[in-house]
Amino acid sequence: MIEARHLTRRYGSTVAVDALSFDVRPGSVTGFLGPNGSGKSTTMRLILGLDRCDAGQVRVGGRRYRDLRWPLREVGALLEARAFHPGRSARSHLAALAASNAIPRARVDEVLDLVGLTSAAGRRAGKFSLGMGQRLGVAAALLGDPAVLLLDEPVNGLDPEGVRWIRDLLKSLAAQGRTVFVSSHLISEMALTAERLVVIGRGRLLADTTVAELSAGSPSLEDAFFRLTSEAVEYQGNQAKETAS
Amino acid sequence: MTTTTEARVPNGHYGLAQAARMEWIKLRSLRSTWWTLLVTVAGTVGIGVAVGLNTRSAAGDVTNNALAGVVPGLLLTGVLGVLTMTSEYTSGTIRATVAAVPRRPLLLAAKAAVFGAVTLIVGEVASFIAFFAVGATLRDGVAAPTLGQPGVLRAVAVTGAGFCLIGLLGLGLGAIIRHSAAAVGVLVAGVYVAAQFIGFIAHGVASYMPILIVENSLSTTKPVTCGTDGAACPDFLSAWAGLGVLSLYAVIALTVGGWLLAQRDA
């Protein structure tokens, strides 16, 4: 269970997250959607206590993150940016994290196997491809067998097999009664993976709903998303001008 | 269903021991750590032997000459201290680290304990090897000092500790500044360059400069004098006072670093 209440964070004059309140419940995958720069990654960092909030608060399993007794055994997180040293092997990276929360060493090989990195575990992680780095991040998130999982764009860089693997993995974790909160830009992917949705725009809550509810009345979930966020898009591309005459 | 998953979490909570275990694995799993430490020892011994070979009379402080390689050697442990902290920021590892150990002052304490222990051992090894290697390679006619002579054991042991203290100073600066190049710059400027200027300008302060403490307080067996020009010579600290002042610098850097780490975004 994740409970965010009036979560607010400013960076200079930018209000990245603006009085955001929502709950993420156990037992289903909750998608976290919003246009570029809407504050998804910032919200994830606020939940983990990596960035401090200017106002409001967020609790995970009833406690503030910094008050957790064994953080990695309670919350697993995959962040947007790489969070490992290029000179260290995947196995050493995971072994270090495991040691910090007294997680048995055997669990390291278990998660390496789970994400399919066993054969690359001894190599320097700096040489990993985008998708391999992402798999290492997923392994780190699963390391403590946590009841709450936060994943910021987990399918970023994964091959089609990997995308399907993540989808099935997240669903099965939720089915075990875990809280799974996952951000993504791929609406079609979220339509397949998530049951519930939290949609934000410019740091504000736009919808806290189910996939079924949001897509009702629109041709697709994508159309419903565009309708919902049309007012809140900040960074928008434009149609290329035709040069051939 | 939450209760079943909550039940998996064991009693107690993480603490310094777990955080230190993590830091030890992180430190030892980087090849650069071992190379830097190897070069530190080799450089310290090599320079000591070279200076020892140029010592023509046992009238001077042969022990001090044997430990001449410590001054450049210290730079390496200092830089390693800086990089141990700043590489976490460069690579993004800091986020994984802080998510695993959210109490940040505790995290820095664990890092300092592990890094301090490793550099203390390496520093003592470098210092003692240099001492014995120089003793074995002195010119004919120059008597090798022994650890039993007054002040010799103290000088060698206390100089070894200097590696650890400069390393911890680097670690603290890394936590304060966070950028590798800037933090290394401040370390070199503070430890080496400032000493040269201040040594000229204000003699009273000069004896508190880290590098002058190492050269004139830690690695000497007898009080340093400046020959005939006594008036221009600062009163150097005793070995123990010098060790105290260096420790104080490291503690200040680590305290400020730990406080900032807790205030700032990871």
Ligand SMILES: Nc1ncnc2c1ncn2[C@@H]1O[C@H](COP(=O)(O)OP(=O)(O)OP(=O)(O)O)[C@@H](O)[C@H]1O
């Ligand atoms: N460390 C920071 N310093 C300054 N501004 C920041 C920082 N982190 C985020 N921001 C700003 O906060 C806003 C929200 O950014 P955030 O990365 O949370 O968005 P996002 O929803 O994750 O976007 P994307 O979909 O592109 O990943 C943006 O305007 C961004 O520029």
Ligand SMILES: [Mg+2]
């Ligand atoms: Mg993002």
